[in-house]
Amino acid sequence: MRRKTFVRVGLSALLLLGTLATSGVAPAAAEDATAAASKLSPGLVSAMQRDLGLTRNQAEARLAAEKTATAVESKARHAAGSSYGGSWFDARSGKLTVAVTRHDAADAVRTTGATVRLVKYSAKQLDAAKARIDALTAPRGVSGWHVDSRANRVVVNVVTAQRRDNDVQAFLARAGRAGPVTVEETATAPGTFSAGTVGGDPYYTGNVRCSIGFSVYGGFVTAGHCGQPSAAVYGWDRSYIGNFQGSSFPGNDYAWVNVGSGWWTVPVVLGWGTVPDQLVRGSAEAPVGASICRSGSTSHWHCGTVLAKNETVNYSQGSVYELTKTSVCAEPGDSGGSFISGDQAQGVTSGGWGNCGSGGETWYQPVNEILNRYGLTLHTA
Incomplete structure (x- = not known):
């Protein structure tokens, strides 16, 4: 069943684990909830029901609210100006919340439809603090760091078992001097989700198996740690697909592969x-x-949900910057596959910790950054 589906939709049924100028996509305007719901994949809604504990009506209402929040975000950020301290979707209220550092910016932000929270530090100040931490060399016991707009701090994550390690303590001391920093613990260090050769999977390069991300005109995007430039790529049936045309890891975790030899692309994420x-x-x-x-x-x-953006993740191979953190689980072989919100492509799977039995967290490389880097155009319906 899985093979038949993959052949039918072709290479672009890119799925799973691992700026906007090139794609030419503008934020969508808010739609009538009923009309929006009619366009939703039943599988997407049922997966949200299972993993987020929602009813069907709640899942459809949330997707409609998130679409509105996505459209509001750029307007609210512009209205906040230099006072902008970050933004996030509040699932309880169904609205976008925008942090601002000045009272005089609050009214302008509210006119966009967003709610407001007053904070001490602007997004620019927090980003500057994170950039100073990015310049440090992190020990293995530090799993990553990101700007948390809701906390109005830079959060540094450390592995619980290594919290008292001398190198970790020295890093935290230096990070604390970079700006407003708080420390949180995680049970496990993150890793990538590539895997050794296993039959029946989407694509192989060397002895590594990964998942396809999103179709672009001429190929597909995926994770950089899955292959080096010029490496040959083979499909689930071991037939030749193409080659890595560009790849970056660590630092970034993105790549793209050209498509030929009877393979083609379509704007689809495979349901398996x-x-x-x-x-x-x-x-x-x-x-x-x-x-x-x-x-x-x-x-x-x-x-799951989007937990943080612009996070630096400290893999054993080196740090990767500007990743987005989620509460979605993943497992080996999922690297490079698609993250999607509603019908909007978000990114390709980079890595994480845990599994889909006990849970975990996963990071993805935002897709618009990949499109811009390589001058690619997303294949859309």
């Missing part, structure tokens, strides 16, 4: 026979707090 295939209609970036779903060759469809 578990849920219906999902059409891709654009790449408008979802805010922090929004629901997001992932599909891939190993663990198939799973959903």
